[in-house]
Amino acid sequence: MIRFQDVSVTYDGATEPTVRGVDFEVPEGELVLLAGPSGVGKSTVLGAVSGLVPHFTGGTLRGRVTVAGRDTSTHKPRELADVVGTVGQDPLSHFVTDTVEDELAYGMESLGLPPAVMRRRVEETLDLLGLADLRDRPIATLSGGQQQRVAIGSVLTPHPRVLVLDEPTSALDPAAAEEVLAVVQRLVHDLGTTVLMAEHRLERVIQYADQVALLPGPGEAPVLGSPAEVMAVSPVYPPVVGLGRLAGWSPLPLTVRDARRRAGGLRERLEERQGDIAFEGRAAATSAGLSEPVGAPPRRWFRRAPKAQDTPRSPDPAEVRALAVRRARVQALRHVDLTVTPGETVALMGRNGAGKSTLLNTLVGLVEPSSGSVRVGGAVPHRTAPRDLVRRVGLAPQEPRDLLYADTVAAECTAADRDAGADPGTCRALVSDLLPGITDGTHPRDLSEGQRLALALAVVLTARPPLLLLDEPTRGLDYAAKSRLVTVLRELAAAGHAIVLATHDVELAAELAHRVVLLADGEVIADGPTAEVVVSSPSFAPQVTKILAPQQWLTVAQVRRALA
Amino acid sequence: MRSFGRTGISTESGTPQAPAIAPTPRHQRAAQLHPGAWWLWSLSLGTAATRTTNPLLLALLLTTSAYVVATHRAPTPTARSYTAFLKLALAVLLIRLLFAVVLGSPVPGTQVIVTLPEVPLPHWAQGIRLGGRVTAEGLLFALYDGLKLATLLVCVGAANALASPTRLLKSLPGALYEMGVAVVVALAFAPNLIADVQRLRAARRLRGRPDRGLRGLLQVGLPVLEGALERSVALAAAMDARGYGRTADVPASVRRTTTALTLGGLLGVCAGTYGLLTAAGGTYGLPFLLTGLAAALAGLRLGGRRSPRTRYRPDVWNVRACLVAASGVAVAALLTVAASTDPTALHPSTIPLVAPSLPLWPAAAVLLGLLPAFLAPTPTPKEPS
Numbered sequence: 001m002i003r004f005q006d007v008s009v010t011y012d013g014a015t016e017p018t019v020r021g022v023d024f025e026v027p028e029g030e031l032v033l034l035a036g037p038s039g040v041g042k043s044t045v046l047g048a049v050s051g052l053v054p055h056f057t058g059g060t061l062r063g064r065v066t067v068a069g070r071d072t073s074t075h076k077p078r079e080l081a082d083v084v085g086t087v088g089q090d091p092l093s094h095f096v097t098d099t100v101e102d103e104l105a106y107g108m109e110s111l112g113l114p115p116a117v118m119r120r121r122v123e124e125t126l127d128l129l130g131l132a133d134l135r136d137r138p139i140a141t142l143s144g145g146q147q148q149r150v151a152i153g154s155v156l157t158p159h160p161r162v163l164v165l166d167e168p169t170s171a172l173d174p175a176a177a178e179e180v181l182a183v184v185q186r187l188v189h190d191l192g193t194t195v196l197m198a199e200h201r202l203e204r205v206i207q208y209a210d211q212v213a214l215l216p217g218p219g220e221a222p223v224l225g226s227p228a229e230v231m232a233v234s235p236v237y238p239p240v241v242g243l244g245r246l247a248g249w250s251p252l253p254l255t256v257r258d259a260r261r262r263a264g265g266l267r268e269r270l271e272e273r274q275g276d277i278a279f280e281g282r283a284a285a286t287s288a289g290l291s292e293p294v295g296a297p298p299r300r301w302f303r304r305a306p307k308a309q310d311t312p313r314s315p316d317p318a319e320v321r322a323l324a325v326r327r328a329r330v331q332a333l334r335h336v337d338l339t340v341t342p343g344e345t346v347a348l349m350g351r352n353g354a355g356k357s358t359l360l361n362t363l364v365g366l367v368e369p370s371s372g373s374v375r376v377g378g379a380v381p382h383r384t385a386p387r388d389l390v391r392r393v394g395l396a397p398q399e400p401r402d403l404l405y406a407d408t409v410a411a412e413c414t415a416a417d418r419d420a421g422a423d424p425g426t427c428r429a430l431v432s433d434l435l436p437g438i439t440d441g442t443h444p445r446d447l448s449e450g451q452r453l454a455l456a457l458a459v460v461l462t463a464r465p466p467l468l469l470l471d472e473p474t475r476g477l478d479y480a481a482k483s484r485l486v487t488v489l490r491e492l493a494a495a496g497h498a499i500v501l502a503t504h505d506v507e508l509a510a511e512l513a514h515r516v517v518l519l520a521d522g523e524v525i526a527d528g529p530t531a532e533v534v535v536s537s538p539s540f541a542p543q544v545t546k547i548l549a550p551q552q553w554l555t556v557a558q559v560r561r562a563l564a
Numbered sequence: 565m566r567s568f569g570r571t572g573i574s575t576e577s578g579t580p581q582a583p584a585i586a587p588t589p590r591h592q593r594a595a596q597l598h599p600g601a602w603w604l605w606s607l608s609l610g611t612a613a614t615r616t617t618n619p620l621l622l623a624l625l626l627t628t629s630a631y632v633v634a635t636h637r638a639p640t641p642t643a644r645s646y647t648a649f650l651k652l653a654l655a656v657l658l659i660r661l662l663f664a665v666v667l668g669s670p671v672p673g674t675q676v677i678v679t680l681p682e683v684p685l686p687h688w689a690q691g692i693r694l695g696g697r698v699t700a701e702g703l704l705f706a707l708y709d710g711l712k713l714a715t716l717l718v719c720v721g722a723a724n725a726l727a728s729p730t731r732l733l734k735s736l737p738g739a740l741y742e743m744g745v746a747v748v749v750a751l752a753f754a755p756n757l758i759a760d761v762q763r764l765r766a767a768r769r770l771r772g773r774p775d776r777g778l779r780g781l782l783q784v785g786l787p788v789l790e791g792a793l794e795r796s797v798a799l800a801a802a803m804d805a806r807g808y809g810r811t812a813d814v815p816a817s818v819r820r821t822t823t824a825l826t827l828g829g830l831l832g833v834c835a836g837t838y839g840l841l842t843a844a845g846g847t848y849g850l851p852f853l854l855t856g857l858a859a860a861l862a863g864l865r866l867g868g869r870r871s872p873r874t875r876y877r878p879d880v881w882n883v884r885a886c887l888v889a890a891s892g893v894a895v896a897a898l899l900t901v902a903a904s905t906d907p908t909a910l911h912p913s914t915i916p917l918v919a920p921s922l923p924l925w926p927a928a929a930v931l932l933g934l935l936p937a938f939l940a941p942t943p944t945p946k947e948p949s
Contacts, residue, residue, distance in 0.1 A: 050805045051805075052801050052804070052805055055804075056800075056801045056804060057801075076804070077801075077804045077805045078804050078805070078806075078807050078808060078809050078810045079810065080805075081805060081806055081807030081810065082807065084805070086802075086805045088798065088801075088802060090798065092795075093795050093798035093799050093802060094798075094799075094802040095799075095802075096745065096749070096799070096802070096803055096806070096808075097730075097748075098730065101877075102876070105876030105877070106806060106876075107806045107807055108874075108876065109873050109874055109875065109876050110806060110807030110808055110810055110872075110873060111807050111810070111872070112810075112812070112872030112873055112874045113874060114874060115874060115875065115876065115877070115878075118874070118876045118877075119876070119877065122876070154806070155806065158807075364769065364770060365769065366766050366769060366770075385774075386768070386769045386770075386771075386772045386773055386774055387772050387773075387774075389769070389772065390770070390771065390772035394770070395770050397767060397770065401787075401791075402763060402764055402767040403767055403770060403771060404787075405783060405784070405786070405787055415771075416771070419771050419772040419773060420772060445790070459771065460770070463772060
């Protein structure tokens with residue numbers, strides 16, 4: 001169905017091809033997953049299928065890409081629109097009309113389908129994606145998950161034979177992601193649609209893939225094979241594979257169910273250590289409460305970070321009492337209580353639109369509470385001057401780009417030093433520590449997603465706020481970037497910074513958080529040590545927990561330590 | 565794959581087509597009134613407003629349009645623009661009054677309310693006056709004049725609130741559709757830009773910079789424009805990948821006929837208009853104009869063949885739409901007639917000052933504009949979440 005014949009793509013101005021030696025075929029009716037670290041050209045390969053590369057992006061494509069027999073070099077994207085449906089990374093930039101129903105019809109209108117067919121397919125798609133209640137809603141008012149479903153629905157209605165999805169679940173909470181993936185799987189099974197999909201969160205998608213095309217590194221030829229074969233050699237892999245590799249299972253299990261059936265022996269070996277680790281987990285949570293540094297000794301650049309034991313009577317980094325927020329006639333938060341102590345890492349979880357971002361925005365004073373009180377290091381955030389507030393709390397927003405104004409990294413760092421009143425060079429030192437290898441002259445827009453987050457984090461940390469907030473920090477990060485982020489955040493927590501992160505990434509929460517706070521409809525529905533909260537929730541439990549239940553293990557790293 | 569060409573319409577869509585049945589009403593949005601009807605109605609009321617300066621008639625027009633908006637506006641974001649138009653109208657009225665006070669009024673008056681200190685101006689600025697006498701007559705004249713303009717603005721606002729301009733653009737003929745989409749996307753650019761500015765200004769707070777003031781606005785300018793440009797490029801890519809701008813193969817003869825008809829028609833329209841406007845061409849003006857118009861419309865219709873587009877649930881022009889549009893046009897026509905037969909009632913004199921009276925027949929005519937309140941289907945109220 002999709003055929004790459006020795007394809008290489010070189011963008012204008014680049015000396016090296018972004019991808020080269022791409023030579024594989026996606027048979028009809030298969031779901032092929034495109035995996036690999038960030039920056040290896042996954043989006044380029046996907047773009048070549050719809051013809052957007054090179055017709056739209058420019059650059060030179062050598063070799064041949066054929067889709068359903070049509071050569072993309074002679075067919076423009078619009079002439080492939082009836083066989084290929086493409087959803088990009090950002091659903092918002094995909095929408096042409098302004099209501100859900102019109103958006104679903106748009107592609108069919110372009111293809112000239114008869115009105116009766118259009119009407120039927122819109123109704124079918126509304127039901128298939130669970131959008132029937134939203135049909136008349138303006139798209140701008142939908143949550144991220146709903147928008148992603150509308151975007152997928154809008155390319156489904158013309159019944160394309162090939163579906164190209166770039167990170168379809170990266171912005172979604174676990175439940176919404178499962179919903180979207182269930183739909184994709186149904187298309188593959190029932191309609192025989194061919195799907196080519198790129199996704200960083202392999203733990204969500206690997207079990208649905210018939211084949212995996214792995215791009216191991218920039219400019220390297222892809223490796224195609226069955227998921228188990230490819231995962232055995234892949235530099236990126238989900239926790240279930242990590243556990244399988246650790247335990248030496250062969251063939252590697254890809255689903256929690258397969259792994260559970262193999263895990264009997266491992267569970268026995270872990271039985272006697274269970275007590276220690278459970279204790280360790282609880283100890284971590286309570287020690288954080290007592291604000292003792294845990295983990296590695298603080299590094300040089302956290303030296304001046306405030307430590308609770310220096311000022312034992314100082315107010316907590318964050319104290320929220322009976323907080324309620326109403327925005328545009330929607331009750332975003334109701335009666336929320338939350339206290340964060342120094343050195344503690346709290347993960348805020350909950351479905352899209354549960355109020356996580358609102359809570360973070362309230363803590364930095366971007367949103368004014370309707371009732372209740374918010375104190376950040378003793379100050380009321382929305383009444384504090386920004387200049388003072390940055391020394392108490394820092395937020396790395398969902399879109400790190402929003403924080404960056406300058407046109408070079410160096411200028412950004414200088415500005416950050418000046419804003420925070422820090423010694424010149426503070427921010428630059430942070431950048432080098434967080435992410436070695438960024439040159440001064442780079443434009444922030446040319447950085448990868450992970451690099452941009454690191455830069456935004458460095459900008460925020462320049463003022464050494466005792467409370468650090470992160471909104472959805474792992475969106476678009478590969479496993480390597482994620483583990484670097486985890487290391488950095490652990491060190492910060494060890495140095496006494498309190499960290500609150502809003503995330504859908506259960507694996508990240510399991511790795512980092514001492515405490516998990518679950519939000520639903522603006523209310524706190526669970527608040528407790530990570531192990532207790534996530535173990536009891538089917539959608540928020542990490543893979544390792546599901547595999548080794550009823551024992552309470554959270555991460556592969558924990559298991560590795562226990563076995564060592 | 566059966567065919568690789570650009571047959572466009574049916575063979576490649578991957579599923580069997582429905583039997584060719586005539587579109588029944590269920591494929592149309594009968595529940596909504598055609599946006600053209602709303603726009604015709606609103607703009608007709610606006611036209612009616614330009615025919616009179618009688619404050620009572622203008623107030624009646626305002627109330628009529630406001631009542632229909634209150635009962636029939638759609639639950640869409642554009643509907644909220646009505647408030648913005650009301651504010652704009654009020655601002656226009658106030659500015660008109662302010663000018664009358666500060667710059668004086670061309671209307672000679674005797675009833676002096678207050679005398680402002682007059683600023684002496686050099687001789688080359690003769691004819692312009694700053695300060696001086698403020699007369700009741702001048703003020704009243706300005707009020708009537710401002711009210712006329714304000715009513716016109718509110719009527720345009722009503723059109724926006726009742727049917728968003730994007731819906732109106734969808735009713736364009738096929739040949740113009742793509743242009744229409746470009747306009748819609750350009751229209752959406754502005755609200756997105758404003759949202760971006762607000763978000764980025766708020767983000768300044770996170771960097772410890774003041775989030776208010778002019779400097780903040782200027783500093784986010786460049787990132788906002790960069791972001792908007794990036795989004796536009798991404799949207800263009802998405803639209804292309806979804807088949808925007810697909811063309812169907814049409815025979816060369818049809819293409820040539822289209823061009824000939826459109827160009828010839830437009831030339832005919834130009835010549836006809838010229839003929840109508842010059843005194844000499846009174847005989848050939850009208851026929852030329854009509855033939856030209858017909859040719860241009862035929863060209864447009866033929867040009868639509870090049871685009872394989874179909875419409876999803878098009879708005880239908882039904883009896884209700886006719887009645888709604890007719891009620892608006894009737895108001896405009898009757899007031900125009902009244903303005904020529906009874907000018908004193910529609911333009912109450914300000915010199916000498918008289919209290920305006922409500923002329924019975926024009927007032928009844930304005931009330932015809934209330935017809936849509938009872939005719940048009942009410943949009944079903946939607947829960948906000």
